[in-house]
Every structure is written in structure tokens, then in C-alpha cells.
Amino acid sequence: MRYLPKSPTEREEMLAEIGVANIDALFSTIPAEFRLSRDLNIPSQMGESEVVAHFKAAAAQNGAGYASFLGAGVYNHYRPIVIDSLIQRGEFLTSYTPYQAEISQGTLQAIFEFQTMICELTGMEIANASMYDGATGAAESVMMAARITGRSGVVTVTTVHPEYREVLGTYAQHQGLPVTTVGYNAETGRVDMATLDAAITGETAAVLVQSPNFFGVIEDIPAIAEIAHAKGALLIVSIAEAISLGVVRPPVEADIVSLEAQSFGVASSYGGPYCGVLATKEKYVRQIPGRLAGQTVDRNGKRGFVLMLSTREQHIRREKATSNICTNQALIALMATIFLSVYGREGIRELAEHSLAKSDYAARTLAATTGSRQLFTGSPRFHEFVLKTETNPEVLNSQLLAAKIIGGLPLKRWYPELGNATLWCATELTTRTQIDRAAAVLNRVKA
Amino acid sequence: MTEKFVGTTRKVSSHQSQNEALLFEKSAPGKRGYKLPALDVPEVSVKALLGDTAREEAASLPELSEIEIIRHFTRLSTWNFAIDLGMYPLGSCTMKYNPRVNEFVSRIEGIAEAHPYLPEHLAQGSMEIISLLQQCLLEITGMDSITLQPAAGAHGEFTGILLVRAFHESKGNPRRKIIVPDSAHGTNPATAAVCGYEVQNIRSNALGMVDVEALAAMVDEDTAALMLTNPSTIGVFESEIAKIAEILHAKGALLYMDGANMNALVGKARPGDFGVDVMHLNLHKTFSTPHGGGGPGSGPVACKAALEPFLPVPVLERRCDGALTWNYNRPQSVGRVRSFYGNFGMFVRALAYILANGPDGLRQTTEDAVLNANYLRKKLEGIFDLPYTTPTLHEVVFSDRRQAQKGVKTGDLAKRLIDYGFHPYTTAFPMIVPGAMMIEPTESESREELDLFVDAMKQIAQEADENPELILSAPHSTRVSRMDETAAARKPILRWKP
Numbered sequence: 001m002r003y004l005p006k007s008p009t010e011r012e013e014m015l016a017e018i019g020v021a022n023i024d025a026l027f028s029t030i031p032a033e034f035r036l037s038r039d040l041n042i043p044s045q046m047g048e049s050e051v052v053a054h055f056k057a058a059a060a061q062n063g064a065g066y067a068s069f070l071g072a073g074v075y076n077h078y079r080p081i082v083i084d085s086l087i088q089r090g091e092f093l094t095s096y097t098p099y100q101a102e103i104s105q106g107t108l109q110a111i112f113e114f115q116t117m118i119c120e121l122t123g124m125e126i127a128n129a130s131m132y133d134g135a136t137g138a139a140e141s142v143m144m145a146a147r148i149t150g151r152s153g154v155v156t157v158t159t160v161h162p163e164y165r166e167v168l169g170t171y172a173q174h175q176g177l178p179v180t181t182v183g184y185n186a187e188t189g190r191v192d193m194a195t196l197d198a199a200i201t202g203e204t205a206a207v208l209v210q211s212p213n214f215f216g217v218i219e220d221i222p223a224i225a226e227i228a229h230a231k232g233a234l235l236i237v238s239i240a241e242a243i244s245l246g247v248v249r250p251p252v253e254a255d256i257v258s259l260e261a262q263s264f265g266v267a268s269s270y271g272g273p274y275c276g277v278l279a280t281k282e283k284y285v286r287q288i289p290g291r292l293a294g295q296t297v298d299r300n301g302k303r304g305f306v307l308m309l310s311t312r313e314q315h316i317r318r319e320k321a322t323s324n325i326c327t328n329q330a331l332i333a334l335m336a337t338i339f340l341s342v343y344g345r346e347g348i349r350e351l352a353e354h355s356l357a358k359s360d361y362a363a364r365t366l367a368a369t370t371g372s373r374q375l376f377t378g379s380p381r382f383h384e385f386v387l388k389t390e391t392n393p394e395v396l397n398s399q400l401l402a403a404k405i406i407g408g409l410p411l412k413r414w415y416p417e418l419g420n421a422t423l424w425c426a427t428e429l430t431t432r433t434q435i436d437r438a439a440a441v442l443n444r445v446k447a
Numbered sequence: 448m449t450e451k452f453v454g455t456t457r458k459v460s461s462h463q464s465q466n467e468a469l470l471f472e473k474s475a476p477g478k479r480g481y482k483l484p485a486l487d488v489p490e491v492s493v494k495a496l497l498g499d500t501a502r503e504e505a506a507s508l509p510e511l512s513e514i515e516i517i518r519h520f521t522r523l524s525t526w527n528f529a530i531d532l533g534m535y536p537l538g539s540c541t542m543k544y545n546p547r548v549n550e551f552v553s554r555i556e557g558i559a560e561a562h563p564y565l566p567e568h569l570a571q572g573s574m575e576i577i578s579l580l581q582q583c584l585l586e587i588t589g590m591d592s593i594t595l596q597p598a599a600g601a602h603g604e605f606t607g608i609l610l611v612r613a614f615h616e617s618k619g620n621p622r623r624k625i626i627v628p629d630s631a632h633g634t635n636p637a638t639a640a641v642c643g644y645e646v647q648n649i650r651s652n653a654l655g656m657v658d659v660e661a662l663a664a665m666v667d668e669d670t671a672a673l674m675l676t677n678p679s680t681i682g683v684f685e686s687e688i689a690k691i692a693e694i695l696h697a698k699g700a701l702l703y704m705d706g707a708n709m710n711a712l713v714g715k716a717r718p719g720d721f722g723v724d725v726m727h728l729n730l731h732k733t734f735s736t737p738h739g740g741g742g743p744g745s746g747p748v749a750c751k752a753a754l755e756p757f758l759p760v761p762v763l764e765r766r767c768d769g770a771l772t773w774n775y776n777r778p779q780s781v782g783r784v785r786s787f788y789g790n791f792g793m794f795v796r797a798l799a800y801i802l803a804n805g806p807d808g809l810r811q812t813t814e815d816a817v818l819n820a821n822y823l824r825k826k827l828e829g830i831f832d833l834p835y836t837t838p839t840l841h842e843v844v845f846s847d848r849r850q851a852q853k854g855v856k857t858g859d860l861a862k863r864l865i866d867y868g869f870h871p872y873t874t875a876f877p878m879i880v881p882g883a884m885m886i887e888p889t890e891s892e893s894r895e896e897l898d899l900f901v902d903a904m905k906q907i908a909q910e911a912d913e914n915p916e917l918i919l920s921a922p923h924s925t926r927v928s929r930m931d932e933t934a935a936a937r938k939p940i941l942r943w944k945p
Contacts, residue, residue: 001808003544003735004815005893014818014894018825023814026821027715029684029838034721040714042583045805048548054802055795058576059557063569070562073786080481082516084554087739090531091524094545097741098527100871102862102925106523107740113470116942120506126941130742132598135786163786170759170782174612174643218500247493249502269553270573271563271787272598273743285939291741295943296935299920304927308935314601314637315876319646324637327599327731331739338520341470342480344510349502350483353493360496361488380497401566409564432487 001045067434068406069362071384071425072214073134073161073240074271075263077351078429080342083265083335092334097291097327101306107330108305111293114277114337121242121340121348122257123250124279129291129307130333131325134260135164137276138208138238139171140289140323141256144278145206145234146177147287147322148255153204155180155233157191159213161240162414168208177205189217189376189386197227204233211237211251212244215423216359216384217376225253242336243427244382246352256280265339266332275332286312289323352382354428359383362426362435369442375421384425386411386418391445393422399445405438456906458533458868458899464926467522471943474509480516526926527740528870534896538842538873538885539632539680541710541732543816546803549735549796558795563787567772573791574771577763580798581747584728587809588706589719590749594758596789600707603727603746604638604674606759609781610725610750611672611701612642613757617779618699622671625703628657630681630877635674635705644671651879655681655835659690666698672725676705677718680877680885682820682839684711692722701725709733710889711817711841714810725750730790734797745793759784815890816841819897823888826901830908834880841889847882850911855918857882860907862929863921867903 006014011023020026027035046054068076087093091106098104098111111129118127131137142154154177156165165181172179182195191209200207207228211219221237228235234255239245243263251257262274280288286309294308314321343351363385367374371390389396393410400407408422415421426435493501511519528535535542553559561573581593597603608625615622625639626647636646649665652658656679666673673695678684685691692702704718704726710733712718718726730736730745738744750758760780761773773788804812817840824833824843831845847857861871861884873885888897910917922928 001804001811003546003803003808004811004890005896006815010894011815011818014822018818018821020821023818026814026817026838027840029686029840030716031686031689031721034688034716036714036716036720039806040809041586042806042809043579043802045808046802048803051548051799051802052552055552055555055558055576055799058572059555061572061575062557062561063565064557066569068562070564072564074562074564076560076562082480082513086517086520086524088550089521089524091527091529092520092740093550093737094530094542095527095740096535096537096540096542096738096870100528100861100865101930102922102927103526103528103865103870104740105526105926107527109467109469109523109526110520110740112941112943116469116471117506117508119942120508126939132602132743133786136598136602136784161786163783166760166783167785170609170784173782174609174641176643218497220500245502245506247497247502249497249500250506267554267559267792268562269559270561270565270570270791271789272785273745273790273792274786285941292939292941294935295940296931298927298930300928302927304930306930306932306935308932308939311936313633315633317637318633319636319640321633321637321640324601324605324634324641325599326601326634327729327738327744328742329598330741330743331737332743334520334740338516340508341511341516341519342513343508344474344478344480345476345505345508346510347479347481347483348508349505353491354483354486356493356496357486357488357491360491380500397566401569406562406565406569428483435488 066404066406069408069424070406072409072423074268075241075427076429077243077263077427079265082342083338086338087331087335098307101304105304108293110334110337112295112305114333115293117337117340118277118279121245122259122279123252124257125282126285127277127279128288129293130328130330131276131278131290132329133274133276134238134240134258135167137258137278138164139168141236141258141278142168142177142206142208143175144256144287144289145236148284149205149234151203151205152176153178154206154208155182155199155204156208157182157184159184159215160208160210160238161214164238188379189215190219190379191224200228200231200233204231206234206236208236208238210240212241212382215376215386216381218248218380218382221251222253241382243352243355246348247356248382261336264336266335273329273332275329275336287322290325290328351428355383358426358428358430359385362424365435365439366442369439372442383427384423386421386423388421393420396445400438400441403437403441456867461924464525465522467519469943470509470519473511473515476510478510478512480511480513533868534888534892534900535870536872536886536888537870538887539707541887541889543735543889544891545735545737546800549799552799553792553795571771574763576795576798578771580794583801584747584749587713588726588749589717591752592755592758593747593749595747595794596759596785597746597748598785598790599742599744600727600729600746601634601638603748604634605641606784607703607725607727607748608638608642610754610757611703613781614754615671623669625671626665626673630679630879631674631676632705632707654837655679655683656685657691659687662691663694666694666700668698670698670700672701672703674703674705676707678708678711678840681835681844682842683837684840688721707732708841711813713813714806715813725754730793730797735800736793736796743790743793745790757781812890819888819890819892822897823886827904830905842885842887844880845884846880847884851882853911853915855911855915857884859918863907863918864903865922866924869900869903
């Protein structure tokens with residue numbers, strides 16, 4: 001086996017030094033009836049070329065060569081080459097959590113830089129080293145808000161990503177955290193303020209909204225914060241499209257921001273790995289879950305970084321920890337850090353502006369096709385929009401697929417009231433030609 | 448540097464490391480690391496489109512050129528220790544070689560670019576990868592059903608305990624308690640608490656195993672499950688596992704296995720055969736996906752048929768026409784624990800590892816992991832105190848008892864190991880061993896590397912006798928010396944400020 005650095009003779013010699021006759025003697029504490037005396041029934045050992053061929057064949061089974069208008073929480077932005085070349089350095093790729101600070105300064109400094117960038121982008125004071133993804137990050141934020149306020153309910157909105165809400169539901173049910181979900185205003189696609197206000201009670205720990213929301217619409221965060229805070233609830237803002245922060249006002253009125261950083265240079269990879277991250281106010285530092293890197297000095301007064309405040313964490317606190325999270329998404333956070341250093345202050349804004357321009361052109365072009373109209377047109381939005389068509393989206397999408405285009409995501413599954421609505425996304429990588437071709441197909445489709 | 452060693456340090460010599468400031472300290476307005484393509488649609492006015500939701504002030508991100516970014520992160524990388532540099536014997540973490548073909552195949556375009564909401568007929572390749580990995584993991588564990596959705600080991604524990612809860616609820620009572628041995632990972636009790644259970648600790652017996660009599664006395668109709676790591680955190684296989692399962696099952700309780708130590712069992716024994724009802728795996732431990740400085744991981748949960756109805760949605764199924772499909776219609780499901788289908792990129796890597804090994808390679812891997820741990824145990828047992836002499840599998844836990852008499856503790860010995868060119872072992876865990884030194888070499892070490900490690904440990908033991916100060920002030924060879932963590936915690940600095 002090519003990964004195993006031992007010759008048969010060495011194995012024999014080592015067994016002799018240990019003082020056992022054969023390898024099975026070392027497994028003798030496993031009762032005989034539980035010892036596997038046959039080969040595992042899995043594919044036989046492959047050469048490296050066969051492994052590569054296996055996965056190339058799998059890749060070929062997926063659709064290739066399509067122009068895609070899918071977004072809905074996973075976004076197709078360009079990934080600068082330097083990201084992949086840097087994260088493949090073994091010192092980043094094959095190291096463990098940086099508990100031994102003296103030989104982990106590279107990872108620790110990079111986390112510290114990541115935390116700083118997240119604070120800059122979100123307008124928060126502190127950020128953690130990462131969470132699994134935007135969905136679990138949102139759920140952990142709610143649990144954090146319950147700890148801070150001593151209250152036990154959460155009010156959320158149907159325009160938070162449906163899968164985030166499902167994960168929240170799973171987490172909340174065992175935490176004694178009732179979840180109230182309010183609707184959106186049918187005209188604006190924004191949270192319905194009156195219903196939201198009515199749903200918040202003296203027992204509400206947090207209000208959880210997403211902005212831009214699942215329809216791509218940007219919420220009125222200052223107004224939502226005002227009604228949440230008026231009743232003593234915290235405001236959690238979930239951001240599924242991190243690039244939006246290049247042009248969208250950061251949710252500075254929020255108490256906790258839960259960000260999904262996939263857009264920062266991470267491949268869609270059929271749903272993961274991605275990178276959640278929580279940002280909050282300094283006063284909540286002892287309630288934030290997950291790892292934190294902090295700056296300090298060594299014995300000689302030299303600047304260095306360490307994982308800190310670990311008394312919040314499970315390996316110290318056990319059942320009294322703020323969360324059971326242990327392994328996070330460190331390497332993905334590093335990818336985001338490199339991405340953000342490539343684009344920087346001006347690039348992140350330009351990138352977001354390009355996405356906005358493409359989406360604006362796409363929305364205008366597609367809404368002008370026969371039998372189509374755009375919903376929620378009066379509200380500000382980032383790079384996603386909802387298109388309502390006379391034709392059933394299934395019919396429409398199969399026509400688009402024939403033209404090698406993956407159209408908008410049908411929304412009926414989560415929003416039956418929207419009927420023939422689809423959610424479209426355009427990023428800086430979407431081309432005018434792709435948009436015009438999609439419009440041509442839409443114009444041809446017969447209901 | 449060499450004069451600071453009592454013997455010879457065959458593994459290391461000194462080497463320059465470059466200083467590097469923070470990104471923000473290197474930034475200058477107008478520097479660029481990117482160039483966007485020309486816009487092929489009309490420009491837009493952000494203010495006109497977004498109104499008062501437009502961002503007023505740009506985020507103060509660093510402005511750098513590409514070469515500076517490459518040098519910055521390359522320099523940072525040289526400050527890290529890594530498996531690629533040498534032995535990383537962190538007990539319980541299974542720091543094994545991360546094969547490069549895994550990285551390559553995860554980046555193949557059709558695999559890396561697949562959107563999770565692709566129409567199913569355009570995602571069959573990704574779904575086949577999931578399907579084959581599920582089959583392999585079920586065969587390896589001897590279980591009946593599996594979900595790959597959990598993003599890490601602790602997340603797998605969370606999912607597994609939710610299955611336990613849902614199972615009991617379906618019988619009319621979720622029950623109240625989860626029993627956790629005192630040797631368990633901290634995530635176990637934390638998970639039980641997050642799932643709304645009361646944690647009951649059970650002490651280990653003199654052999655470092657679960658005290659079966661104590662367990663029998665503790666388990667009742669209010670016990671939901673025992674969370675057991677097997678082999679345990681001291682590397683010992685619970686020989687009375689059948690009896691343990693029987694005690695639990697007799698009262699309707701379930702046996703949860705923390706699969707952190709599966710590297711000792713793959714191809715040699717299957718949890719499904721010895722009474723486990725539900726368990727999680729760590730693809731980033733046993734199945735070679737890279738730890739990446741702390742993640743991403745992946746924590747699949749496998750269970751027996753009785754728990755299958757409760758698995759998170761969606762569940763992968765094969766239709767009668769042979770195509771794979773996601774089934775969301777599962778009324779008894781515990782719900783979703785993560786968005787989409789889990790850390791898919793890790794599934795690709797784990798499957799590549801399994802295919803590269805095959806049944807014979809996986810068995811040999813396990814055997815070599817156990818051989819290496821026992822070799823180290825044999826070579827070091829006269830030098831360091833071995834509190835539990837029970838035979839061990841993939842790891843060995845010594846204690847600092849002898850060296851502590853000179854004021855040198857496990858954490859100090861670990862820091863000194865850095866000077867000899869090794870990553871420290873796991874310190875101060877498990878909690879049942881005071882001053883624990885938990886060593887897991889994995890199968891990835893050659894005899895030569897193991898012998899160097901033994902040499903280093905022997906020299907450090909000698910130093911503890913002859914010159915303890917050398918150890919107490921270690922490491923001596925690193926860019927920075929020991930960090931002032933107390934000051935850091937008192938006034939946390941968690942971000943850079945100008």
C-alpha cells in the first residue's frame with residue numbers, strides 16, 4: 001500500500017521487538033466473535049490513475065457546459081488562482097487546530113486577519129474563527145442570544161433561507177426555544193413590519209432576519225432593529241451572500257451577524273465545505289461559540305497569537321460549554337482571507353458593483369420577455385431577483401436546459417403562494433450573451 | 448542551538464524564518480491584486496439602485512499586490528508545523544498522511560463546480576460519489592443506514608443523539624439521561640446537554656474500561672443512551688462491550704459510539720457487530736481528509752435500522768430506473784442539521800482514500816497504526832509512567848508522574864518535543880490520567896521516524912533529571928516562545944486596529 005512507509009521485514013522486526021508472534025496478537029483484546037475474519041466488501045485497491053479515472057467519470061455524469069442562473073445561498077464568483085496554490089501548502093493543509101501556539105503562528109495570524117476583515121465588512125466589533133456554515137451559524141446565534149437575554153423565544157421570517165430555518169428548527173426544538181415565523185409583505189418582499197412587531201414578546205430572545213433575504217431583497221435593518229430592541233430582543237442578521245457587503249450597508253444595528261462566507265473564493269462543491277462565521281459586539285465575547293484567535297506577547301515581549309477564552313469551550317467546560325462545536329472550517333476561512341486580500345478595499349466594492357450591474361441587466365431583460373414579470377420591484381435588492389412567469393417553471397427550465405442554460409430556482413417548493421415564481425442570480429461571471437440567450441428561450445416558450 | 452541538548456538531535460537543525468507583518472500593516476492605497484473583466488452590460492449607480500441601503504464607507508480591507516499576498520501567506524505557512532513536515536502524534540486526533548490525489552480529484556471541474564440545487568439528473572455524478580461512500584462506510588462500520596450531513600465530529604454526535612431522542616420519543620418517552628464515561632471527549636457531555644439531556648458521568652475501572660457493574664446499577668428506564676468511545680481514549684478496547692450493550696438494551700437504552708478512534712478498528716472489527724446502535728465517524732481522522740488548521744471536518748452518522756426513520760432530511764435513494772434522488776418526505780426525520788448535503792468536498796477525499804486502499808490496504812493501515820503505537824509503548828514504557836497497563840490498540844497514554852517530581856509536567860515535556868522536531872502529543876487528556884501524555888503515531892510513520900521520536904523522548908526524560916530548567920523554558924527553537932495567555936484573556940485583542 002503506497003501510503004504505508006514500512007517494508008514487510010520492518011513489520012516483522014517491530015513485532016519481534018514488541019514481543020508478539022504476529023499482528024493479530026495485538027488485537028487480542030477484541031473478543032474473537034467480533035473480529036472480522038474476512039475482507040471488507042468494498043471496491044478493490046486502485047492505482048492512482050484508476051482513482052483519478054473514477055472521479056473523472058463521476059464528474060462527467062454531472063452536467064457540464066451549462067450557463068447557470070442558480071444562487072439561493074451558493075454563489076458562483078471567480079476564485080483567484082492564488083487561493084488554491086496557497087492553501088495547498090502542506091503547512092496550512094496538514095496541520096491541526098493551532099493549540100500549540102509556538103508552532104502554529106501561521107494559522108493563528110491568518111485567523112486574526114480573518115476576524116479583523118469580518119469585523120470591517122460587517123461593522124461588528126469581534127468575530128470568531130468560523131462556524132460550519134451559514135445555517136448552523138444562524139442557529140448557534142439564536143442559542144447565543146438566549147444565553148445573553150435569559151429569554152427563550154425566537155422570531156424569524158419566511159424570507160430567511162428555507163434550509164437555514166430548517167436547521168434552526170432542529171436546534172431549537174431541544175433547547176426549549178419556540179420559533180415563531182412571520183411572513184413577508186407581498187408587495188415589497190421585505191419582512192412585514194406590523195406582523196413582526198406583533199410577534200415579538202417579552203420572552204423573545206432574538207429576531208432573526210436575512211439580508212439580502214432569500215428573494216435577494218435588502219431588508220430595512222435599522223427599522224427592524226428598532227422594533228426588536230424596543231422589546232428587549234436582540235437582532236441577528238444572517239447574510240448568505242457575503243459579497244453583498246461590498247455595496248450594501250453593513251447591519252451595524254444588529255447584535256449578532258451570522259455570515260456565510262462561501263462567496264469569498266469557495267467552490268460550490270455540491271453544498272460544501274463552506275464557512276460560517278459569527279460577528280458580534282465586544283460585550284458578548286464570553287457568549288460567542290467557537291474558536292477565537294487573540295493577540296498577545298511571548299515571554300520576550302514579541303507579538304504573537306493564541307487561541308483564547310477557551311473556558312467557553314467544550315474541552316474545558318464539558319456539559320456547561322457555550323456550544324459543542326470543536327472542529328470548524330479553518331481552511332475555508334483561510335481561503336476567504338486570501339480572497340479578501342486579493343480584492344481588498346476597492347476590489348470587493350467593484351466586484352459587488354459588477355454583480356449588481358449584471359443582475360440589473362438580467363432582471364430587466366428577463367422581465368421584458370413574453371409572459372414574465374419581476375416581483376418586489378420597488379425594493380432594493382442585490383444580485384438575485386424573483387421572476388413570475390405564465391409558464392410553469394418546470395416547462396420553462398426544461399426548454400432552457402435544452403439550450404444549455406440552468407434557469408432560475410422554482411420557488412413553489414417553499415413558497416406555494418408565489419405560484420410560477422423562480423429565483424434568478426447573476427454575478428460578475430454571468431455574461432450578457434448568457435442573459436440574452438436565456439431571454440430568447442423565454443420568449444419562445446409556449447405555456 | 449545544539450548546545451541546549453543533552454544528546455544529539457538527529458532530526459533538526461536551525462533554519463531561518465522570515466518576519467512578516469499583518470496584512471493591514473502592509474497595505475497602501477491604490478495597490479491592486481485583481482483585475483475585473485470589462486463590464487459587458489450598462490454600468491449602474493449603486494446609490495440609485497440601493498438608496499439608503501447602500502454602503503457609505505468602504506470596508507477597510509488591505510490593499511496589496513499579488514506577489515505580496517503570495518509572500519505573506521507563504522511566510523506565514525513556514526511558521527506552522529504540519530504532518531507534511533514530520534510526525535504529529537496528537538492522541539485522539541489521528542494526524543495521518545493526507546494523500547494528494549484526494550486534493551486533485553476534489554478539484555475536478557465537474558465535481559468542484561456542482562451547485563447543490565442542480566436538477567438531479569445533472570448531479571448524478573455527485574450523488575453517485577455520496578452513494579458509494581455511504582455503502583463503503585456502512586460496510587466498514589457494519590451498520591444499516593447513514594447520513595453524511597453533519598459537518599464535523601461534534602456535529603455528528605449532535606445528530607446521533609437527536610436520533611436517540613427521536614427513537615425514544617417514538618416509543619412515548621424521550622428519557623432524561625445520557626451516561627458519559629469520565630474518559631470521554633469534552634464534546635460528548637456538551638452534545639448531550641445541547642440535545643436537552645442530563646449528563647451522568649460514570650467512572651472507569653482500574654483497567655481504564657467502563658465499570659460494568661457500576662453501569663448496570665446506573666442504567667434504568669430513564670437512560671437514553673451511553674456515549675462510549677471504543678477503543679477508549681486510553682486506546683483500550685472495551686472487552687466487555689457485548690455485556691455493556693446487553694445492559695443498555697435490557698432497559699431499552701441505546702449504545703452510542705464515538706468513532707473518533709475508528710483508526711484502530713477499520714477492517715478488523717465492526718461496531719455494528721458488537722452491539723452499537725448509532726455512531727459517528729470523523730472523515731478528517733480515520734479517512735485522511737486534511738485537518739486544514741482546524742477544519743473542515745465531516746462527521747457521518749451511521750445507525751441500525753430501528754433508527755433509520757429519524758435520519759436528517761434529505762435521504763439519498765435509488766429510483767427503480769437506477770437514478771439517484773433526494774427524498775425529503777420523511778415525516779419522522781429529526782430535521783435538517785446543516786444546509787444542503789454536508790461537507791461534500793470531504794466525501795470526495797474520503798472516498799478517494801478508501802478506493803486507493805481497498806479492503807487489504809485498509810486492514811494493513813489499521814494494523815500498522817496499532818503496530819506503531821505498540822512499538823512506541825514498548826520503547827518508552829521503562830522511561831515514562833504507564834498508568835494503565837491494559838493492552839492498547841492505536842494509541843498509548845503515559846503520565847508525567849516521574850518527571851513531575853522534578854517539577855516538569857506533561858505540557859512542559861510536550862513543548863520540549865518541539866525543539867526535537869516533533870509536534871507535541873496530546874497533553875492533559877484524557878482526564879482519568881493525571882498529567883496525561885497521549886500519543887497516537889498513526890500508520891503514517893516509518894520505523895525511522897518512530898526511532899527518532901523515541902530518541903527525543905528519552906533525551907527529554909534525561910533532561911528532566913539533569914536540567915529541568917531547559918524543559919521549563921522550552922521551546923527554544925521557535926519564532927516565538929511561550930505565549931502570555933493570561934494577559935490575552937484579561938484584555939482580549941481579537942482584531943487588528945490601526
